[in-house]
Amino acid sequence: xKTVIAVDAMGGDHGPPVTVPACLDFLxxxxxxxxxLVGLKEPLEREIARGHSPHVxxxxxxxxxxxxxxxxxxxxxxxxxxxSSMRVAIDLVKEGRAHACVSAGNTGAxxxxxxxxxxxLPGIDRPAIxxxxxxxxxxxxxxxxxxxADCTPEHLLQFAIMGSTLVxxxxxxxxxxxxxxxxxSEEMKGNExxxxxxxxxxxxxxxxxxxxxxxxxxxxTTDVVVCDGFAGNVxxxxxxxLAKMLGDFLKEEYTRGVFSRLAALxxxxxxxxxxxxxxxxxxxxxxxxxxxxxxxxxxxxxxxxAFATALSRAASEASHGLLERIGQEIARLNALAPAAAPGAPxxxxx
Amino acid sequence: xKTVIAVDAMGGDHGPPVTVPACLDFLxxxxxxxxxLVGLKEPLEREIARGHSPHVxxxxxxxxxxxxxxxxxxxxxxxxxxxSSMRVAIDLVKEGRAHACVSAGNTGAxxxxxxxxxxxLPGIDRPAIxxxxxxxxxxxxxxxxxxxADCTPEHLLQFAIMGSTLVxxxxxxxxxxxxxxxxxSEEMKGNExxxxxxxxxxxxxxxxxxxxxxxxxxxxTTDVVVCDGFAGNVxxxxxxxLAKMLGDFLKEEYTRGVFSRLAALxxxxxxxxxxxxxxxxxxxxxxxxxxxxxxxxxxxxxxxxAFATALSRAASEASHGLLERIGQEIARLNALAPAAAPGAPxxxxx
Numbered sequence: 001x002k003t004v005i006a007v008d009a010m011g012g013d014h015g016p017p018v019t020v021p022a023c024l025d026f027l028x029x030x031x032x033x034x035x036x037l038v039g040l041k042e043p044l045e046r047e048i049a050r051g052h053s054p055h056v057x058x059x060x061x062x063x064x065x066x067x068x069x070x071x072x073x074x075x076x077x078x079x080x081x082x083x084s085s086m087r088v089a090i091d092l093v094k095e096g097r098a099h100a101c102v103s104a105g106n107t108g109a110x111x112x113x114x115x116x117x118x119x120x121l122p123g124i125d126r127p128a129i130x131x132x133x134x135x136x137x138x139x140x141x142x143x144x145x146x147x148x149a150d151c152t153p154e155h156l157l158q159f160a161i162m163g164s165t166l167v168x169x170x171x172x173x174x175x176x177x178x179x180x181x182x183x184x185s186e187e188m189k190g191n192e193x194x195x196x197x198x199x200x201x202x203x204x205x206x207x208x209x210x211x212x213x214x215x216x217x218x219x220x221t222t223d224v225v226v227c228d229g230f231a232g233n234v235x236x237x238x239x240x241x242l243a244k245m246l247g248d249f250l251k252e253e254y255t256r257g258v259f260s261r262l263a264a265l266x267x268x269x270x271x272x273x274x275x276x277x278x279x280x281x282x283x284x285x286x287x288x289x290x291x292x293x294x295x296x297x298x299x300x301x302x303x304x305x306a307f308a309t310a311l312s313r314a315a316s317e318a319s320h321g322l323l324e325r326i327g328q329e330i331a332r333l334n335a336l337a338p339a340a341a342p343g344a345p346x347x348x349x350x
Numbered sequence: 351x352k353t354v355i356a357v358d359a360m361g362g363d364h365g366p367p368v369t370v371p372a373c374l375d376f377l378x379x380x381x382x383x384x385x386x387l388v389g390l391k392e393p394l395e396r397e398i399a400r401g402h403s404p405h406v407x408x409x410x411x412x413x414x415x416x417x418x419x420x421x422x423x424x425x426x427x428x429x430x431x432x433x434s435s436m437r438v439a440i441d442l443v444k445e446g447r448a449h450a451c452v453s454a455g456n457t458g459a460x461x462x463x464x465x466x467x468x469x470x471l472p473g474i475d476r477p478a479i480x481x482x483x484x485x486x487x488x489x490x491x492x493x494x495x496x497x498x499a500d501c502t503p504e505h506l507l508q509f510a511i512m513g514s515t516l517v518x519x520x521x522x523x524x525x526x527x528x529x530x531x532x533x534x535s536e537e538m539k540g541n542e543x544x545x546x547x548x549x550x551x552x553x554x555x556x557x558x559x560x561x562x563x564x565x566x567x568x569x570x571t572t573d574v575v576v577c578d579g580f581a582g583n584v585x586x587x588x589x590x591x592l593a594k595m596l597g598d599f600l601k602e603e604y605t606r607g608v609f610s611r612l613a614a615l616x617x618x619x620x621x622x623x624x625x626x627x628x629x630x631x632x633x634x635x636x637x638x639x640x641x642x643x644x645x646x647x648x649x650x651x652x653x654x655x656a657f658a659t660a661l662s663r664a665a666s667e668a669s670h671g672l673l674e675r676i677g678q679e680i681a682r683l684n685a686l687a688p689a690a691a692p693g694a695p696x697x698x699x700x
Binding site: 136149183190192215216218227231237238239240241242243244248249250253254256259260262263266269273278 | 484485486496499500531539540541542544563564565566567568569578579580583584585586587588589590593594595596598599600603606609610612614616617619620621623624627628
């Protein structure tokens, strides 16, 4: 069966000049995939023609008359822009015409619209944003990275189940470890919500490693790191800020005078290898987990390579049956340990 | 008047072999300072003799018979180790024999003992940990970095006042800007505590910039960043983990084969300049703000340069009359805008 992805081609800082070439690259590397490219007629057709791709047969343009702005309020987006490229892409998932959708549009509007159109999965109270980050030993899936500023312990348990199911599904790991982001490794550390979440996780079927601290994210201590959207967003943005500052400082030092520029030239292969290892474009594409449909959010500033990475993530999540697996895990949680997880999400009839 | 600093010479991962040479360096660079070196007789006298310093006349050894372990519980430290080097150093501040104290011992025990012995300043409910971080444009003071996992909006307002007073006092900045760490710049963003803290800050005499995000820390958007101890600790530890990973990756790439090693050799002056710019040792020494005494916490793994930096911070805070200034600012808050700050700390009779 072909995997069909709906793409909000208008979203992000760059729009079609980046999303369309990325889509063509994606089709070239995914011979079993089809794309539904959603957006305004003129820019899409222009960029598709410019691409001279032999894969256009697997690409269908779906017209949308509007675009959700990068700073647009979620309510405005939902109420007044019913024919936006973002909304139409999500509708295609709702209607079963696409297995997943991808957008580089604004996170708030995307999450809000996706929740409004698709609703949450049975047993999940709140969708969460789950991204992949590089670590010393590979990569880590972290959630929630900003959708839910206030969380209950039960929400954190649900995030743990969704995150570990995602890793099982797309990475093929049998029993992924889950760490709870905290400010110390001991059980009694942290705020009230985190302490109670630790209790729930210890009694759940999740492979719970225990508390982890901020530095464990990059150590790769666990396969999944769970946190509320406030702490997760702080960790993510702080990391972005620090990486950018260090990169800029390094660049400044390597361009300070003739000798430094020579050193940069000699170091170029080394620097290129280093940059490749931590290239954020290779980690682009955050899953909006917990919805009745697969939605992947690309970074707004994504370039061609980064946007193609986000498309690949969506395809992988769809082809590995992520939604069904999350449903099964939630059911398993309730069946295996009903008494042991008093705050566990209930499974409703789907 | 000489500034007298009490030093817990036994604390930290290394103890006297690092703390004593750092103290001698500090005395050499601070001709108006005196040190009270607290610890076990034998290791202190050995390291002092080894230092051959002409400044030993300004150094007094104060004996303490015990050492608080790096993983020791705060209750154990307070109840059973009344003659520990940490406790005696804090007692010296309480007794007025020292203007400040410095320890590289464990943070929990240091904060707990300092609160128990010194108590909090009038108008301050909770002491906070305030550290200095490098930014693109200079440096930023961030608090709380881990003392208070759960905070009220009023606590965050108190942190803002203490942080901005610290910057005024030691950096000589007239009207330091304060940012509230959040997950978006708009007023309605964030969790409930942060939203209410934003309201309090907008009505306070603090020079409130508004919300800042994680990446603003390193951009240097404001002079002070205020957050609860959970988010602050996550930001700090995540930064440490990322910086370590990037440093290790760079090192690995520069030692991968002969050509890379040659590039490293050629780049050495550049790399040295870069490392100096972000050298965490130059930022060592976190203020435990809000106590009736100046207490500075050095990183446990601090080396000689880093520990000397922490001593300099303590001396600077003492000589700039930090405690009196915090007291004045709290009084000013209540006098200037009593109606405007309903949740503001009350000034008790000192």
